[in-house]
Amino acid sequence: MKKYSYRKILIILFMLNLAAIAAFYIKYCKSQLPNTIHIRKGEKTSFCYNIPASATINDQKIKLNKTFVFQKCNSGQYEMKTSLFGAIPLKKIKVKVVDGQKVIPSGQVAGIYVETNGLLVIDTDSFTGENGSDHAPSKNKLYRGDYIKKVDETSITSKKQFIEKINQSEGNFVTLTVSRRSKTMKIKIKPEFSKTDHMYKIGAWIRDNTQGIGTMTYVKKDSFGGLGHGIYDMDTGTLLKIKGGFLLTPQIYSIKRGKSGTPGEIVGSIEYKEENIIGSIEKNTEKGIYGTVTDTGNKAYEIGYRQDIKKGKAYILSNLTGSMRQYEIKINKIVSSDTDVLKSMEIEVTDKRLLHLTNGIIQGMSGSPIIQDGKLIGAVTHVFVNDPAKGYAILMETMLYEMDK
Template identity: 35%
Template sequence: MDYRKQKLPAVLLVVIFLGLCLQLPFQVVQNLPPQQRVAVGEKIDFQLNLPKIFTDQFEFKIDGVPAFYLGQAAPVAAKPGELKVQVKLFGFIPVREMMVSVVPEIKVIPGGQAIGVMMNSEGVMVVGRSSIIDGQGKRHNPAAEAGVKLGDILIKINGVKVETEGQVRDQINNLGKTGKPLVLILKSKNTQKPYNATITPIFCNETKRYRVGLFVRDSTAGVGTMTFYHPETRSYGALGHIITDVDTCQPINLNGGKVVGATIEGIRMGKKGQPGEKLGVFSAEEGISGNIIKNTNCGIFGILDQEPKNNYSKRAIPVAMTAEIQEGPAEIYTVLNNNRIEKFSIEVQQVIPNGKAEGKGMIIKITDPRLLAKTGGIIQGMSGSPIVQDNKLIGAVTHVFVNDPARGYGVLAEWMLYNSGAISKHVSIRKNEKNDERSIIAC
């Protein structure tokens, strides 16, 4: 019998066995994010959390120089810059290419303060439509017939820029008396591209004025939590998620706004299917005052007039890059009563490095018995509460799982820092907080 024929099945079995053994680590390596950041002085460690026997055949080259095999000690980032990383199986089979940005260590003062958020939108947002009953008792909706949709932004009427609900109401009524059509310039909620709508107002017998069949709103307000303060730039980050209109769920196009201090006067406990909330009031005496410059998927950002009061922590701590975050115990800072920041234990259950588009970078679970007894878990107004692990800011609380209030999402602090502008970019940033009951003006 030919010896080579006997050997062939054995070789195939070995190849199949090795293929099965390497399938999982191969997929895990391929799913590594194409870009990530590490701070100067930190290890360039990809933390695949796989047994060494499955991963020590993958070689990492940094800028073409063999750096380490998985399972070995990772090199330390020495200075800011960009590094090209190549991963090869057995040292010669290409598997993955990535870029690692090494950034200076950034330190911030963790927040936890309750804040009042007041935002003005660009123009006014269409939040509803209603029929108009004319003198003959017939129903009309000129705006709907002209193609105006919920969430669209009204920018100008007959060439005049509009900024407030009252201004829109009065302009439509006064121009409607002329009997001539109006030309409205709006931005589509879907494309953000301007478009024109020509509409003839109708006199409404119910309101005794001319209308076009729209409900509009010019601003929003609510209570949230500050995440961090960066002393060198006086910049702050808060909420951890984008602010949307409560009626349309569309992101608000920012046209100015401010943050002020707030005090928490009560807690409505959350339960399955019904998120709870902090009951707060704005308070100028809390020493927090600043503007809002950005409204992004990773939070709101701006500049404070002065360093905010912090009864819990006045010392700046490093911001952790994504690769440094570990599954396991962590803490959040938040206010449950008056203006006193308290610390509570949580667990980081999963890190999601590819979730930046939605601002969902980790899954967290409240484990502190005191917090669970007081709130039932994550509640509205807690968004922005800083998450600290190993004395580093790793993120902020953002969303609650409606059917499991003890669990929810957090945004990564690294993403917030880039959105805020606190970290220079020289090497390369849903559900609302409780809104106030503003009147909605019919137009």
């Protein structure tokens, strides 16, 4: 009886391990496949994913562990269903047949100024009241990442206006309209008088704008895409919800070279004058910033899709020194899946001029366009913290898709 129980336990453990291995392998295979494939109309395009899976598209069966060729003569969208060993469903891939696209690479370093869509709550705090006691009116009512839209029935557009409205309450309850994640709610708070500031306050740190330096990636007609990643709040770590902003010509003072553990940066300032405005920012997304631009640039390049990219030599464009230059880089890795679209390529700066100037990739270079074989294929997104010569890049097809959403 004991032998039978022991054998039964071993069988159960074996089956559990087998199930865990199978689940891990299925997840791995899914991670090797993209969510979307772009192919040019009428052009033969070959793929190979090196996994024991198969796919069907328009009743055509394909083996994904061998090189297969797509050719579609009509624009449109198709669905490719994939399965492991022909039995276990993996994912559905969108196959988009498109006309060849051309956009103008930029590489222009730009000042970035955006205003939040409401007042962003950074944190809550206590302060000393008139009688010497501590007050924290906003504690457990407002939270990091909240956006204050209204005080009572008045829409709030700036930090200054908010402070005035709270002080005008003279200690009476105010109703704040707050956006928290995807919900809108009304919250009542009673301001208290601050002995230090001689005014009524609610004990909340708030922000109504942010600014920095980044790079414009490309221009399409009179629209632009830039950065290759979103603008996040430095304190809350959340993607900023914006009502708008501007691209401006910055004043660059110096270049701080990167080193292991400490990213370098472009040191400069932004002067908010009308003559410095070169574009308007309308969207802030995880995959870049988008808007309109006044100077549309010069030569247009064809878009290179994921399957066009190969390891080896490529170039980034940047006007770090005041004039536009091409700098040689090396593409070390191309990721076939969309697990993290901001890290679709691993790149390495090899150009001696850029290494001398910056020691690699520095803050402010995010968005620098990447050119390979005469095609615009992506943009710089991040630097390796421990190796400033190396970094990540986003695919151009990803940025363009985000722009058109």
